[in-house]
Amino acid sequence: MGYRQVTSMIGSEAGPARAPRTTAEVGLTMDIVVLVKQVPDSGGQRALDPADNTVVRATADNVINEMDEYAIEEALTVKEAHGGEVTILTVGPDTATDAIRKALSMGADRAVHVSDPAIHGACAPQTSAIIAAALSRLDYDLVLCGAESTDGQVSVMPALLSERLGIPHLSGARKLTVEGSTARVERQTDGGYWLLEAQLPAIVSTWDTINEPRYPSFKGIMAAKKKPVQTLTLADLGIDSATVGLATATSRVVDFAGRPPKGAGVKVSDEGDGAEKLVGFLAEQKLV
Amino acid sequence: MAEVLVLVELDPAGEGVRKTTLEALTAARALGEPSAVVVGAPGTAASVQDALAEYGAGKVYVAESAEADDFLVAPKAEVLAQLVGAVAPAAVVVPSSPEGKEIAGRLAIKTGSGFLTDVTEIAPDGTATQVAFAGQTIVHSRVTVGTPIYTLRGNSVTPVPAPAAASQVPVQVTLSERARQTRVVDRVVEAKSSRPELTEAAVVVSGGRGVASAENFSLIEALADSLGAAVGASRAAVDSGFYPHTFQVGQTGKTVSPQLYIAVGISGAIQHRAGMQTSKTIVAVNKDPEAPIFELADFGVVGDLNTIVPAATQQIAARKG
Numbered sequence: 001m002g003y004r005q006v007t008s009m010i011g012s013e014a015g016p017a018r019a020p021r022t023t024a025e026v027g028l029t030m031d032i033v034v035l036v037k038q039v040p041d042s043g044g045q046r047a048l049d050p051a052d053n054t055v056v057r058a059t060a061d062n063v064i065n066e067m068d069e070y071a072i073e074e075a076l077t078v079k080e081a082h083g084g085e086v087t088i089l090t091v092g093p094d095t096a097t098d099a100i101r102k103a104l105s106m107g108a109d110r111a112v113h114v115s116d117p118a119i120h121g122a123c124a125p126q127t128s129a130i131i132a133a134a135l136s137r138l139d140y141d142l143v144l145c146g147a148e149s150t151d152g153q154v155s156v157m158p159a160l161l162s163e164r165l166g167i168p169h170l171s172g173a174r175k176l177t178v179e180g181s182t183a184r185v186e187r188q189t190d191g192g193y194w195l196l197e198a199q200l201p202a203i204v205s206t207w208d209t210i211n212e213p214r215y216p217s218f219k220g221i222m223a224a225k226k227k228p229v230q231t232l233t234l235a236d237l238g239i240d241s242a243t244v245g246l247a248t249a250t251s252r253v254v255d256f257a258g259r260p261p262k263g264a265g266v267k268v269s270d271e272g273d274g275a276e277k278l279v280g281f282l283a284e285q286k287l288v
Numbered sequence: 289m290a291e292v293l294v295l296v297e298l299d300p301a302g303e304g305v306r307k308t309t310l311e312a313l314t315a316a317r318a319l320g321e322p323s324a325v326v327v328g329a330p331g332t333a334a335s336v337q338d339a340l341a342e343y344g345a346g347k348v349y350v351a352e353s354a355e356a357d358d359f360l361v362a363p364k365a366e367v368l369a370q371l372v373g374a375v376a377p378a379a380v381v382v383p384s385s386p387e388g389k390e391i392a393g394r395l396a397i398k399t400g401s402g403f404l405t406d407v408t409e410i411a412p413d414g415t416a417t418q419v420a421f422a423g424q425t426i427v428h429s430r431v432t433v434g435t436p437i438y439t440l441r442g443n444s445v446t447p448v449p450a451p452a453a454a455s456q457v458p459v460q461v462t463l464s465e466r467a468r469q470t471r472v473v474d475r476v477v478e479a480k481s482s483r484p485e486l487t488e489a490a491v492v493v494s495g496g497r498g499v500a501s502a503e504n505f506s507l508i509e510a511l512a513d514s515l516g517a518a519v520g521a522s523r524a525a526v527d528s529g530f531y532p533h534t535f536q537v538g539q540t541g542k543t544v545s546p547q548l549y550i551a552v553g554i555s556g557a558i559q560h561r562a563g564m565q566t567s568k569t570i571v572a573v574n575k576d577p578e579a580p581i582f583e584l585a586d587f588g589v590v591g592d593l594n595t596i597v598p599a600a601t602q603q604i605a606a607r608k609g
């Protein structure tokens with residue numbers, strides 16, 4: 001809405017795909033692309049549309065995928081240390097501009113929004129092809145994204161992109177450091193971490209233990225209105241719309257149903273005998 | 289019978305296979321004859337041979353290499369892609385850990401296939417069951433392109449033995465440059481718990497904000513130990529610094545599906561339910577009779593956890609004598 005739509009940022013159309021930068025070209029400043037997805041609020045009503053078994057997005061209470069806020073925060077921190085630009089990249093319907101605005105008001109510099117009716121019902125491999133096509137038209141040293149989204153909870157997008165773009169993926173980061181052309185990540189594991197290392201350009205997916213995302217300031221919110229947002233269609237990216245969307249998706253929801261509500265259980269008040277009743281129940285169920 | 293490739297997930301402490309591997313072998317039998325795929329350092333396959341034979345692996349593809357563990361995820365995806373090309377399996381089943389999902393995704397791109405993550409059941413016709421939206425919706429899905437790839441959610445299938453030959457087939461491993469891009473420099477264990485692994489435990493006792501302090505979590509630990517259980521925590525308890533993040537249950541934490549889940553001082557927000565709703569039996573202790581956790585509890589006690597939990601711990605210990 002209050003955006004200045006620019007088309008000059010990466011060419012009047014998206015321009016041809018470029019090869020990823022080589023390590024030698026990676027400068028001292030860091031150009032970062034952050035992948036941001038808009039999702040239905042996990043605390044609100046979420047549903048599948050019985051007409052085509054896809055996620056209802058139009059009427060849902062849509063928010064920025066929470067995990068992506070950590071990726072934005074990390075990008076801003078890296079930029080503050082190294083200089084460079086932070087670009088937000090979103091693939092999603094027109095309503096996703098709200099998520100983009102929030103990311104820009106946190107401090108990102110610009111955004112690219114890929115929106116096309118043909119994307120409706122796309123599967124993860126198809127979406128990854130779209131994101132990869134958009135990324136290969138941008139200059140980046142680092143791609144940051146959340147470790148998972150709350151609507152699909154597929155947590156595979158960065159791995160798919162790594163595979164398509166041929167650049168390394170350092171996943172599940174609870175800590176990121178960039179030194180010269182080397183990225184190091186502490187990957188959160190059960191009871192510890194793995195120390196990972198790769199050369200830039202690279203994709204890093206962030207876990208919610210990595211930082212504390214900032215709130216947009218008033219100044220940030222005002223500034224966001226003037227930041228450039230480029231809108232691209234599949235045609236701009238050179239993607240045939242027949243290869244994307246529900247009809248050609250690599251997997252499909254056949255049917256769905258509400259989970260049968262659990263029969264109401266027993267609820268007792270503790271009259272000094274709460275523990276006894278609890279243990280009695282466990283014994284009855286042969287659980288102790 | 290059609291072959292189904294099953295990627296073996298090893299116990300990180302070096303103690304054989306994880307239970308998720310046995311679950312995957314069991315689930316794969318709905319689709320054909322499972323062939324286990326072992327990717328690891330030399331000697332790995334020999335150490336897990338017996339378990340794979342007991343749970344139905346007709347073959348064991350042995351992809352051993354001194355460098356297999358030096359790089360993140362990509363080597364496993366590369367070996368699987370090589371095998372998919374060579375044996376044209378009916379499907380591939382991978383345990384649904386964070387690593388398993390990355391492997392499945394990479395394999396899907398390499399082989400031009402579709403994949404389904406976090407499935408809880410696979411039917412003989414290949415239709416998979418998934419649980420969406422914090423457990424509110426049950427979804428049936430199918431892969432429509434290529435070799436179907438599934439990641440199987442832990443604790444959704446009970447491992448059933450089915451003795452098989454498990455004949456070893458060596459696989460030549462030659463890692464590409466791309467598989468060597470992300471190096472694992474070190475594996476650091478910070479806290480080795482003597483309790484069972486959260487996602488594999490038969491019983492989980494979780495504490496929430498109501499536990500009120502890190503010190504007071506000893507009440508939760510004591511109850512867990514009396515039951516041989518794993519300890520979990522709500523995000524509010526983790527964010528308040530009462531318990532480490534590794535133990536968080538819910539949408540942004542672990543998904544658990546134990547025989548018994550005991551929620552103590554947890555309100556039962558939708559994001560917490562997302563991680564524990566499929567538990568077989570749910571017990572809740574909360575002082576607020578209106579707490580939403582009671583809506584899904586099979587047995588709820590309204591009262592103060594500070595008196596109920598220690599007393600229950602004592603009584604359970606007494607029963608065990």
Ligand SMILES: Cc1cc2nc3c(=O)[nH]c(=O)nc-3n(C[C@H](O)[C@H](O)[C@H](O)COP(=O)(O)OP(=O)(O)OC[C@H]3O[C@@H](n4cnc5c(N)ncnc54)[C@H](O)[C@@H]3O)c2cc1C
Pocket residue numbers: 042066150495496497498499521522523524525536537538539540541542552553554555556557558559560563573574575576579591592593594
């Ligand atoms: C995107 C997103 C992801 C999230 N992911 C997760 C997740 O993975 N896991 C998760 O757990 N949450 C998650 N949350 C947070 C979730 O919404 C809740 O805020 C959280 O689960 C609340 O934790 P709680 O029940 O411990 O705390 P509260 O909601 O504060 O509940 C504490 C409960 O303790 C009870 N209590 C207090 N004192 C006592 C006492 N002495 N005796 C007995 N009972 C007592 C109270 O009655 C109350 O019901 C997420 C939220 C968002 C937005």
Ligand SMILES: Nc1ncnc2c1ncn2[C@@H]1O[C@H](COP(=O)(O)O)[C@@H](O)[C@H]1O
Pocket residue numbers: 035036037065067068071089090091092127131144145146147148149150152153154155156157158
């Ligand atoms: N449509 C999308 N547009 C932009 N980023 C996305 C999109 N889908 C997924 N991502 C990114 O990939 C991460 C993992 O998503 P997922 O694989 O869907 O769980 C998210 O946290 C986002 O950063």
